[in-house]
Amino acid sequence: MKYNLITILGPTATGKTGLAAHLASRINGEIISADSRQIYRGMDLGTGKDYADYFVDGNEIPSHLVDIEDAGVHYNVFRFQTDFIKVFNEIKSRGKFPVLCGGSGLYIEAVLKNYRLTEVPPNKILRKELEGKTLEELTEILKNLKSKLHNHTDVETDRRAIRAIEIEKYYAENPDFNSPFPEIISLNIGINFDRELRRQRITTRLKQRLDEGMLEEVQKLLDSGLTPEQLIYYGLEYKYLTLHLIGELSYDEMFRQLEIAIHQFAKRQMTWFRGMEKRGTKIHWIDGHLPMEEKVGRF
Secondary structure, three states: OOOOEEEEEOOOOOOHHHHHHHHHHHOOEEEEEOOOOOOEEOOOOOOOOOHHHHEEOOEEOOEEOOOOEEOOOOOOHHHHHHHHHHHHHHHHHOOOEEEEEEOOHHHHHHHHOOOOOOOOOOOHHHHHHHOOOOHHHHHHHHHHHOOOOOOHHHHOOHHHHHHHHHHHHHHHHOHHHOOOOOOOOEEEEEEEOOHHHHHHHHHHHHHHHHHOOHHHHHHHHHHOOOOHHHHHOOOHHHHHHHHHHOOOOOHHHHHHHHHHHHHHHHHHHHHHHHHHHHOOOOOEEEEOOOOHHHHHHOO
16 A cells, blocks of 8 residues: 555544544554544543444454543644654554544644644744745745745745745754654545535434433533633534533523534535645545445445
């Protein structure tokens, strides 16, 4: 296989984890979660941690970057990228195959496109030197600083090019910040359903998780000392269920508003993935209706 990573992506409620687990089972693989909220302990039903999906034929498929932080901690894409590198290298060192799985498009794209995410401070002197140069001139300067110009979005505008040059100069002067990033060659598989069925799946899953105790989960987080504001920060389920629990929404208002918000979120996810395709990421889309064996057999 010419690839060193398989990425399973798609909007919420499309069965990504199940497919990732079955593929990992076939190729001696392990799963790396790319979900911005599943990293938190105690946030299970609200983030869609379908633990049963990690079992294939009675065997648990190892997973990573799930339950690694306490709720209330602010995690970000830079930390995800750093954690991904460590886990990716560790999985490969054991002769296993990494399978990235999730719906957080920015996290996934940061890995696939090797975004350089160290917080580089502005260099006002350099910016003054580059002021007035054409985009072509800026592109040539950047090419001289980088061995390969992989991310062409860096040179879409003068402003992006100047920032890219600023970052490369910083890395050259501060080599400790330029940690090696593995070359990623990923087979990207997207799962999708038609819009109406996706909406039905979202509503069904929302009802199921409420029946399974999602309100109690949020109440437990509040009882643990987290403030309503901290939970509302995480959005979607944690926002609307918290608003209900503190008396600002009735149960019916909570359900209706949350249902709409999740539908809108799924639409934004698809918009992001389509944008990734426009930015050069090849995604092989498969029909979510297909039986699991047929989905796995395609790859």
